Amino acid sequence: MAGRVVLAIGGGYGIAGLATALLSLTLPMSRAEAVTTATLASFAIMVGIVVVAFAARSLARAAAIVGGLALLLGAALWLVMGSTTGFTP
Amino acid sequence: MKQGFRQSMAWMHTWSGLVVGWVLFAVFVTGTASYYRAEISRWMQPELRREAAITPETLAASADLAVAHLQAHAGGARMWFVTLPTPERPLVELFWRNRPGTPPGHVLLDPQSGAPAEMRATRGGDFFYRFHFELNLPPLWGRWIVGICAMVMLVALVSGIVTHRRIFSDFFTLRRDKAAQRGWLDAHNVSGVLALPFHLMITYTGVVTLAIMYMPWGVTAAYRGDQQAFFAETGQVTRNRPPAGEPGTLAPVGPMVAKALATIPEPLERLSILNPRDANSTVVAVFEEPHGLSHQHPQVAFAGTSGTVVEVLSGGLRPAAKTFTTMVGLHEAHFAGAALRGLFFLCGLLGCAMVGSGLVLWTVARLPKSGVAAGFGWRLVHTLNLGTIAGLPAGIAAYLLANRLLPLDLAGRAEREVWVFFGAWIAVAVAGAWPAPRRAWRGALALVAALFVAVVLADVATARALWDDPAWFLGFDAALLALAAGFASISYKVARFAAPRRARRAADAPAAAPQMGRA
Structure with a gap:
């Protein structure tokens, strides 16, 4: 259970943070609106990840889901950041 | 798999609730009091004279x-x-x-x-308001602790909902005459389910009030961390x-x-x-x-x-910004008229009851068998439960009492009131650790009731001459007396609680074992 607790807290916040950053840059609305929407949604995302971390059949499976998601989001964020650095004021 | 999911949610609910329950109880109590922050401030400065209009x-x-x-x-x-x-x-x-x-x-x-x-120096209702999200700690520390507890509360709410098979019938179920554990479980369920929309709303919007502090990564990515620019661009x-x-x-x-x-x-x-x-x-x-x-x-x-x-x-404001400010508005309930604010207050009290009954349920469900000494963990949880659930109201009553009794020209008077608040809280928590659990609960709750009565007596004795609107002050005092009556009746119930009826009936029969219902 201790492993799941750590995974839920670290993974939950990490994924919520990555998703917030990614959505802030990619949502099809003005910058301020995108950041607000993403930040408002982030806490629901975190709760969802915590539930997944505890609901998965085994710790390894939970870690795989959370880790995979984090990698996916991280890679997407890296691509988006790379493509926008030239444009941002 | 279905069974396993529900069990892991139940485990998460029990332990996440226990770990943050004490902080959450204090946040709920002071937050509920904050709906009447302006009124508390006015009561604590009876020298104030209101005016018909300001030109x-x-x-x-x-x-x-x-x-x-x-x-x-x-x-x-x-x-x-x-x-x-x-x-x-x-x-x-x-x-x-x-x-x-x-x-x-x-x-x-x-x-x-x-x-x-x-005017007498006091922090008035603002003290409860700030305590609600800063716990009287350095702001950064307090806000993070409260935010983490609120997220755990959100998780506990979701897992609590999942744990329930029959949420609808929980509305109507309060089995006071069965085993103690069953009664506490029902009390926890009723207070949780009855005001569930409020609990979900107040917890999520509470986190949202400090969202940019807890989750700054959107602003980091899109504004390079310039929060001022973000808030200005949203039009706030x-x-x-x-x-x-x-x-x-x-x-x-x-x-x-x-x-x-x-x-x-x-x-x-x-x-x-x-x-x-x-x-x-x-x-x-x-x-x-x-x-x-x-x-x-x-x-x-x-x-x-x-x-x-x-x-x-x-x-x-554009839609997302409007959603954000509306969530903050819902949390603060400034829009609410007298009746709606009263309803928010009652829902807040149900929240206090939900957290408090959940904490008590943990100890009742693990009550040591008769003849077996309670373990360290059980004693610790019991002591913290009593110290929080009875200690905090005692502190609030003592804070109000100090407002009426401390000398008006005392240096640092406002801070002394806060010392009295914490002093009374700690005193009740420490004193409650020694006696047998039931006696401790009975005594501590009776003390809280007595303190609230003392506040009213002190108000009438020392401040009556200052009241600019006696009916208003008497109304506030009546509310305090209602609180005192509530605590007194709980204390009485704790004292009177005997083995449940069924067990008693069994005990009446010859050769039945006494006390069987308390396990």
Whole structure:
């Protein structure tokens, strides 16, 4: 259970943070609106990840889901950041 | 798999609830009290005389008096905040932020004379309001702790919902005559389910009030961390005007107040004056929220040295920003009239009951068998339960009592009241650790009831001559007496609680084992 607790807290916040950053840059609305929407949604995302971390059949499976998601989001964020650095004021 | 999912949610619910339950209880109690923050402040300063109306001329004149006081006493400060008089609270409240490392300044002025107001020093209802999200710790620490606890609460709510098979029938189920554990479980379920929409709303919107602090990564990615720019772009605050670094003279603020009042039809609440001695000083007039759910203050910004308007913010938020301010508005319930605010208050009390009964349930479900000594873990949880659930109300009552009994000219009087609050809380928690659990609960709850009665007696004895509206003060005292009656009746129930009826019936039969229902 201790492993799941750590995974839920670290993974939950990490994924919520990555998703917030990614959505802030990619949502099809003005910058301020995108950041607000993403930040408002982030806490629901975190709760969802915590539930997944505890609901998965085994710790390894939970870690795989959370880790995979984090990698996916991280890679997407890296691509988006790379493509926008030239444009941002 | 289905079974496993529900079990892991139940495990998460039990342990996440226990770990943060004590903090959450304090957050719920002080948050519920904060719905009546203005009333508590008024009760704690009975010297205050309300006025029928405040004219625009009085507002402008009191703003000039405020700035004169600040020029004389807070010249080096980076920011001045002036709360202007209202009919309910005809006082000018000044607050200023000094350079980092120097504590901020604070004073109350009489709007007619500009001299410090003749009023007992107290933090009033503001103390509960700030405790609600800062726990009287350094702000950063307090806000993070409360935020983490709120997230755990959100998880506990979701897992609590999942744990339930029959949420609808829980509405109507309170089995007081069965085993103690069953009764506490039902109490936890009823208080949780009955106000479930409120609990979910208040927890999520509570996190949202400090969302940018807890989850700054969107602002980091899109604004390179410039939160001021983000808030200005959403239309919630006026644009930042950085200091020029050259000295400047602030123009008279009276005319700015008059111009602001002519621009926005809402009551004017306060002035923020940034970099008051800089050539690029800014004066922002902040108005009360217009009618509606959204927590959004109309604002007019002036260039401080010339008094010309540089920006007017009034409505016109885009959908996401409007959602954000509406969530904050829902949390604070400033929009609510008397009846709705009463309903919010009752829902808050149900929240306190949900957290409190959940904590008690943990100990009741693990009650040691008769003849077996309680383990260290059980004693610890029991002590913290009692220390929080009875200790915090005792602290609140003692805080109000200190307000009436401490000498009026005592140095640092407002801080002493807070000491009394924590002193009483700690005393009850420590004293409650020694006696047998049931006696401890009975005694502590009776003490809380007695303290609330003492508050009313002290009020009538020492402050009656000061009441400007006796019916209002008597109403407040009646509410305190209702609280006292509530605590007294719980104390009585704890004392009277015997083995449940079924067990008693069994005990009446010859040769039945006594006390079987308490396991």
